[in-house]
Amino acid sequence: MTYSAGYGDPEQGAPATAWRDGWPVYDRSGTVCVIGAGPSGLTAMKNLKEHGFGVDCYERDTSVGGAWNWRHDRSPVYSSTHLISSKPFSQFPDFPMPDSWPDYPKHTQVLEYLEHYADHFDLKPHIWFGTEVVKVEPAEGERWDVTTRSTGGYGGERIHRYAAVVIANGHNWSPKRPEYEGLEDFKGEVIHAAQFKDAAQLRNKKVLVIGAGNTGCDIAVEAAQQAARCWHSTRRGYWYTPKYTLGRPADQVNDLMLWLKLPLRARQFLAHRTLKSTVGDLTRFGLPKPDHKIYETHTIVNSQLVYHLGHGAVSPVGDVARFHRHSVELKGGEVIEPDLVVLATGYHPSFEFIDGSLLGVDAQGRPRLAMHAFPRRQPTLAVAGLLQPDSGLFPLVHWQMVAFARMLRVREAAPAKAVAVQRRLESELDRRWTSAKVKDSTRHWFEISHTTYLKAIQRLLDELSLEGAK
Amino acid sequence: MKVLRAREWAFPIAPVRREVRRATPELDEGKPPVLFVPGFGHGAWAFAEHWLEHTADRGFPAYAVSLRGHGDSAKAPKATLRAYAHDVAQVAASLPRRAVIVGHGAGALVTAHALARYPARAAVLLSPVFGGAGTALRNPMLSLPALFGGGLRLPAGQLFSRELPANAARGYAARLGRASTRAQWQLLRGRTPQPPVGDPPVLVVGSPDDRIVSDTALRRVARGYGGAPLLFPGMGHDLMLDTRWREPIDAILDWLEKSA
Numbered sequence: 001m002t003y004s005a006g007y008g009d010p011e012q013g014a015p016a017t018a019w020r021d022g023w024p025v026y027d028r029s030g031t032v033c034v035i036g037a038g039p040s041g042l043t044a045m046k047n048l049k050e051h052g053f054g055v056d057c058y059e060r061d062t063s064v065g066g067a068w069n070w071r072h073d074r075s076p077v078y079s080s081t082h083l084i085s086s087k088p089f090s091q092f093p094d095f096p097m098p099d100s101w102p103d104y105p106k107h108t109q110v111l112e113y114l115e116h117y118a119d120h121f122d123l124k125p126h127i128w129f130g131t132e133v134v135k136v137e138p139a140e141g142e143r144w145d146v147t148t149r150s151t152g153g154y155g156g157e158r159i160h161r162y163a164a165v166v167i168a169n170g171h172n173w174s175p176k177r178p179e180y181e182g183l184e185d186f187k188g189e190v191i192h193a194a195q196f197k198d199a200a201q202l203r204n205k206k207v208l209v210i211g212a213g214n215t216g217c218d219i220a221v222e223a224a225q226q227a228a229r230c231w232h233s234t235r236r237g238y239w240y241t242p243k244y245t246l247g248r249p250a251d252q253v254n255d256l257m258l259w260l261k262l263p264l265r266a267r268q269f270l271a272h273r274t275l276k277s278t279v280g281d282l283t284r285f286g287l288p289k290p291d292h293k294i295y296e297t298h299t300i301v302n303s304q305l306v307y308h309l310g311h312g313a314v315s316p317v318g319d320v321a322r323f324h325r326h327s328v329e330l331k332g333g334e335v336i337e338p339d340l341v342v343l344a345t346g347y348h349p350s351f352e353f354i355d356g357s358l359l360g361v362d363a364q365g366r367p368r369l370a371m372h373a374f375p376r377r378q379p380t381l382a383v384a385g386l387l388q389p390d391s392g393l394f395p396l397v398h399w400q401m402v403a404f405a406r407m408l409r410v411r412e413a414a415p416a417k418a419v420a421v422q423r424r425l426e427s428e429l430d431r432r433w434t435s436a437k438v439k440d441s442t443r444h445w446f447e448i449s450h451t452t453y454l455k456a457i458q459r460l461l462d463e464l465s466l467e468g469a470k
Numbered sequence: 471m472k473v474l475r476a477r478e479w480a481f482p483i484a485p486v487r488r489e490v491r492r493a494t495p496e497l498d499e500g501k502p503p504v505l506f507v508p509g510f511g512h513g514a515w516a517f518a519e520h521w522l523e524h525t526a527d528r529g530f531p532a533y534a535v536s537l538r539g540h541g542d543s544a545k546a547p548k549a550t551l552r553a554y555a556h557d558v559a560q561v562a563a564s565l566p567r568r569a570v571i572v573g574h575g576a577g578a579l580v581t582a583h584a585l586a587r588y589p590a591r592a593a594v595l596l597s598p599v600f601g602g603a604g605t606a607l608r609n610p611m612l613s614l615p616a617l618f619g620g621g622l623r624l625p626a627g628q629l630f631s632r633e634l635p636a637n638a639a640r641g642y643a644a645r646l647g648r649a650s651t652r653a654q655w656q657l658l659r660g661r662t663p664q665p666p667v668g669d670p671p672v673l674v675v676g677s678p679d680d681r682i683v684s685d686t687a688l689r690r691v692a693r694g695y696g697g698a699p700l701l702f703p704g705m706g707h708d709l710m711l712d713t714r715w716r717e718p719i720d721a722i723l724d725w726l727e728k729s730a
Contacts, residue, residue, distance in 0.1 A: 050589060050668050088479040094589050094667050095563050099485035099556070120568055252480050259476035399473055451474060458473045 018161060020137070020145055025159045031056055032408070033146050033162040035133050035353075037123075038066015039114055039394055040385030041168035043092060044401045046121045048166075051405035056160065057123070060132040060151045064118045065111045067172050070197075074173035076215070076347070079198045080222060081107040083392070084214055084301040086249035089450070090392030092117065093399070103249045136165055136354040142380045164380035164408055166401070167351060171386055174350040176442070177343060178210075182323035186341070193219060193344040201340075202226040208328060208338035210320060212238050213443070216344030217302040223342075224313035231336055232305075235319045237288035242303040245274055250301070251391055258451055268293050285309040286316045297444055298390045346443060349386060359383065360429075366445055370425040371433070371456060373400050379411060379422050391450040399457045406464040421463050472664065483556040489542035490561055491518045491534045493526035502591050503565045504726070506534040506710075507558050507584075509575020509599065510649035510657070511624050513541020516574075516642075516708065520715045528723050533569075535561045537580065540647050549650040551657070555583035562588050570726060574710065575599045575682070576649070578691075582663040589668025592729060594722050597676045597683050597707050598691045602660030608684055613658070621648030628681045630706040633713040642711055671729045673697070675718055677705040700725075 018025040030053065034044045037059035045055045061072045070077050083090050083104045090105070091097040097105065097113055105113070118124050128148070134157060135147035144165045149157040175192040183190065191201075193215045199222045207227040209220045212234035223230035245253050257267050271294045283289050287309070308314045321331045329335050348365055359375045360368030369375050372386050382404045385397040411418040433448035433456060491514040495501075504525050506517040514534035525532035537554045538546035546553065558580055562569045568591045573581025578598030585593055599605055606613040612623045624646055626639035649657075666672070674692035676699050678685050692699040702709065702718050709718045 086482075088482045093473075093475070094587060096556075096559055096587070098564065099483065099560055119566060120563070122567065252482070255476045256480035259480055451476070454474045461471060461473065 018139075020139075020159055023157070023159050025139075025145055025161050027161045028054070028056060028163075030054060030163045032164045032166065033058070033144065033160070034166045034168060035136075035146075036066060036168040036170060037061075037064045037118070037127050037129075038168060038170050038385075039068065040170070040397045040401075041066065041166070042114060042118055042123055043394065043398045044166040044168055044382075044384050044404075045123045045126060046117070047398065047401040047405050048408075049121070049123075049126075051409055053163075053405065053408065055126050056162070057127040058131045058133050058146075058148050059127050059129050062129045063115075064124070064127070065114045066168075067170050068107055068110045068114060070107065070111070074170075076172050076194050077107045078193075078196050078218070078222075080218065083110065084243070085251050085392040086243075089251055089255075090394060093395045095120070104243060133169075133353045136167075138358070138378075142378075144380065164382075164404075166382050166384050166404065167354070168384040168397075169351065171349040171446070172347045174348045175343075176346045176348045178345050180320055180323050182325075185325055186323040186328075187325050188339050188341060190341045190343065193342055194347070196342055196344075199226045204228050205339045206337065207231070208233060208317075208320075208336065208341045209344055210341065211344030211346065212236070212300060213344055213346060214300055214302065215346075216342075217300050217305045219342050219344055220314050221302065221304045221308055224308035224311075227340075229338075230314050231317045231338065232314050233317050233320055233330070234288065237283075237290035238297070239275070239290050239294045239299040240279070240282065240306055241271075241275070241294075241299040241301055242279065242306075243301060244303070245278070255391075264295065268295055271295065279306050282306065282309070288318070295390075298388065298447055348442075349446075351383075364442070366442075368429060370429050371400070371453070371460070372446055372448065373404070374422075374425055376426055376429060379407065379418065386446055387448055387453070388444075388446045389448050389450045389453065396448075396450065396453060396457075399454065399461070403457060403460045403464060406461065410464050421460070424463070425460070471667070478552075483553050486538045486544040486546060486557075488538065488544075488557055488561065489514050489536040491515075491522060492532065493518075493522040494531045495526045495529045497529070498531075499529045501530045502726070503531040503533060503567055503569045505558070505562050505565065505569045505571050506532070507571060507573040507577040507581050508534065508536065508540065509573075509577040510622060510653070511540070511646040512575070512577070512708075513543075513645070513647065515541060515645060517710055519711055521710045521719050524716070524719055525723065528720075530570075530723065530726070531565075533561065533565065537577070537649075539650055547650055549653055551580060551583060551653050551661075554580040554649075554653060555587065558584035559588040562590065570594070572596065572722065573598070575707065576601070576657055579657065579663065582666070585666035585670065585672075586664035587667070590666070590670045592670050592726060593666070593672045594725075595672065595674045595691060595695075596709055596718070597680050598674060598688070599657070599683055600660060600687070600691055601657040603658070604687065605660070605683075606658055608687075609682055612682070616651075616654045616658070619651050622654060628706075629708045629711075631679065631704060631712050633704075634706070634711070642708070673722065673725050673729075674699040675702070675709065675722060676700075677702050677707070677709065679704055680707045682707045 032053045034041050034057040086103045132151045137145045139145045144162045147159050175194045202223045203226045206229040207223040208231045210233045220232040319331045321329045327335050327337045433453040508516045513536040517534035522532045536543040570592045571590045572594040574596040576599045578595035626643040630639045672695040676688040688699045705712045
């Protein structure tokens with residue numbers, strides 16, 4: 001008898017073992033699988049547990065925190081990373097950050113917070129560290145077969161069958177690299193912002209930063225202080241809002257206006273006035289004029305960039321036309337000679353372990369999900385945290401996961417109701433969750449306004465109220 | 471459950487120095503931490519007197535917080551009920567594990583508000599004062615000064631049973647402070663707390679001979695949480711300081727061992 005026969009052979013009628021491609025499937029019955037132990041994965045586990053589900057979480061690294069853990073090879077944080085939304089918007093709504101922390105905590109504090117969250121709610125015993133998910137495939141009864149192996153591909157693979165899957169693998173780790181003519185022949189150093197870890201990398205170099213996202217602006221600010229020269233290339237004009245206005249964190253002022261139920265136009269008017277009277281017209285520094293009104297896309301939250309522009313430490317330049325061997329040509333004909341080019345051009349979402357059609361992924365790689373979380377016709381699958389809010393992400397993922405956990409509960413208690421809610425969600429598949437017109441570019445795919453989104457969540461939670469289901 | 475909290479976000483509570491007293495068991499048996507929340511006028515000392523040590527002796531890590539403006543916490547003459555609830559949620563979230571919250575008197579109302587912002591493992595409401603005009607009418611002589619900005623009058627005779635020696639009762643009464651005027655008004659208004667998050671089991675404990683909380687008020691609170699109160703006849707309002715302090719805490723810890 002061979003060793004493998006000891007496990008039972010499908011041909012010989014093994015007792016109640018499920019099989020997939022000749023491998024045994026370990027049935028985890030009602031347990032839910034969570035992929036990733038970053039903030040989204042942690043809050044998914046905590047809320048599923050709270051709703052009485054068993055959870056198994058797979059984390060490719062050896063500790064929690066995901067993107068916020070600077071030890072992780074896929075982490076995009078750099079030494080000066082701070083939150084850009086203030087504490088009330090950045091903490092889980094049922095687990096406050098210490099009030100003694102600053103308004104905008106540093107990335108090490110965020111990690112400390114997440115580790116404490118994991119310990120406080122006793123999540124670590126449910127996490128399989130150093131284990132990556134290779135495949136997620138549908139099984140009968142709207143369940144899922146999840147194939148895992150130890151990170152790096154050592155050892156064997158295992159298949160577990162789960163009642164539901166939460167994909168929380170993050171969307172800020174697969175760098176998006178733009179294509180430029182002549183980039184391969186360029187002799188200087190070219191890095192993506194993902195490889196930028198510390199200001200020392202910029203010291204005494206001539207640096208070109210490409211990209212006007214929050215990361216690009218942060219790196220430009222670092223370069224202004226460390227590098228010999230800093231050019232900051234932006235394609236379009238953006239709104240730069242300071243972190244503090246009117247004596248309090250700017251996002252708190254914004255929500256004060258929302259609480260007062262000021263309409264968008266009034267908020268835009270007030271914001272334009274406030275910016276005009278404080279930082280003034282930025283085109284005087286050579287920045288392009290924004291081609292949209294404020295709040296139509298998310299503003300760049302950076303107080304320091306404007307300061308360094310005013311000191312001449314950052315030279316704003318336009319879009320890059322092409323690279324030469326030793327220089328970079330800009331649109332408009334100007335030629336500059338940087339030693340280091342930092343591509344702060346963002347990240348792609350990537351779900352390499354699941355068939356894209358299950359998530360409705362289109363040719364450009366954009367998944368089609370209701371509320372950016374719930375795929376069509378897959379009531380037991382959710383994507384957590386695939387959002388770019390105009391405030392903190394954590395509270396939004398928290399509520400996404402409360403809604404998903406309730407959805408799973410309602411499916412058991414009142415299947416008809418769950419189907420109705422699912423239908424309603426699918427009818428709004430292409431809805432945008434911003435109150436304003438968003439520019440259609442990959443950068444803005446997942447942009448949402450936290451108020452619009454939370455109102456939709458509130459509606460969903462009310463529909464899924466468990467009292468009615470009991 | 472309210473998801474959009476623009477007002478709360480726009481006006482975060484200011485941080486203060488908070489007094490937290492603790493007693494930890496010699497051996498960590500993995501039992502959940504218990505956080506005691508004293509009522510208006512009381513500080514962490516009220517629990518440090520007997521209950522804190524006793525709880526630790528039974529294997530539960532025990533903590534008691536003084537709400538801002540009480541005990542050795544920083545002064546806060548303008549504190550609101552929300553600020554008090556914030557203090558409770560802050561301390562609870564700082565503990566190593568998911569905590570059980572035990573609130574006494576008006577501290578039970580503060581606890582109920584905190585339960586909407588922190589998913590406690592379980593909660594116990596001791597002689598809960600949930601406010602409203604009814605509570606004030608039952609105790610007009612206590613509440614009257616509060617209407618004019620004074621403190622709630624809490625004489626020893628109202629707080630303790632006759633079994634407690636008079637000098638001990640006077641000693642405790644002398645240590646009482648007062649809550650902020652604003653919080654007293656809010657207590658009088660008696661806004662119903664939002665429902666708790668995380669669906670914790672809630673136990674209501676009290677005494678039918680409590681001279682501050684009526685039997686009906688006690689039952690009403692318990693009914694709100696879907697249960698009946700656990701009663702300790704013959705005891706005063708301050709269950710944790712009365713002569714027979716051992717009975718209620720043992721009953722609470724027995725309940726915790728079963729349900730949390």
